[in-house]
Amino acid sequence: MSLTDEVAIAAEAPSGGRPRRRLRALLSHPGAIFGIVVIGLQVVLAISAPWIVAHPPTQSYTTDVLAGPSSHFWFGTDELGRDIYARILYGGRVTLGMVVAVVLLVAPLGLAVGSVAGYLGGEADRVLMRVTDVFLAFPRLVLALAFVAALRPGITSAIIAIALTAWPPYARLARADTLTVRNSDFIAAVRLAGASSGRIILRHIVPLCISSVIVRVTLDMSGIILTAAALGFLGMGAQPPMPEWGTMIASSRAFILDQWWVPTIPGLAIFVASLAFNLLGDGMRDVLDPRQR
16 A cells, blocks of 8 residues: 555544644643643753752751751751751652553553454454453552552562553553544555555554543553552652652651641642542543543
8 A cells, every 4th residue: 555545544533622622622621721830840950950040959957857847958957957958849750750650551552452443343352351351350559559569669660560550451441442543444445445454553543542641641640650659658668768759758758746847738739649640530531531521
């Protein structure tokens, strides 16, 4: 099949809308705007942490142990006299970095498995979906804990564990989208023109599934943050003295009544990041999902 023929056939494929129109709709969504601003601010602060903090995140000030918020320590200090403000910004690097790493692993994997299963059908579909069902049968956090325990506690193990437990919903979503288009006229035309199954999946099926996967990824980012924080809280994620929001809460839970700022501020950081991703995901769903219109 020539490139001209394939382009002509693909032009008959269903279109999800023009990018500029989608962008204008997203920028007119109040929740999405809030999410974009907050996430962008957190990313900028995390990247700029080495230049905007006055104290190293692991340095202890023994004369200022459990000091309250002040002009010298904006968010106070923890039980070892470390600057919470510095640890929050550096912890954002760890937590947001874990989210990005997990997304880069699970989205392509789930998209590939779901697209192949939905297009090929038959035995391939049954095998791939049964494997997916096995992973879905376990609670995500419990399965992640099992994977980390089988490896060893640490950031790399936490990323792998979260990725291994987070891909099945993307596969199910991609499969459902593939089933709706695999028998459509333009796919049949491409097949009759001589395109292989791999080419059809990569060039025609996957692009039609991306918008749904993007919406799911954005909505799942808050859950990934909570899972990463939970692993850190349970001692299976980032290890001390590395600053990470879940680990910071775990090490300071004994001070929640008397020195409220020590566990509360990292908890607020997790809450704000999760809320921002949820609001951005809602906006992305309203703009990209045709079933919402």
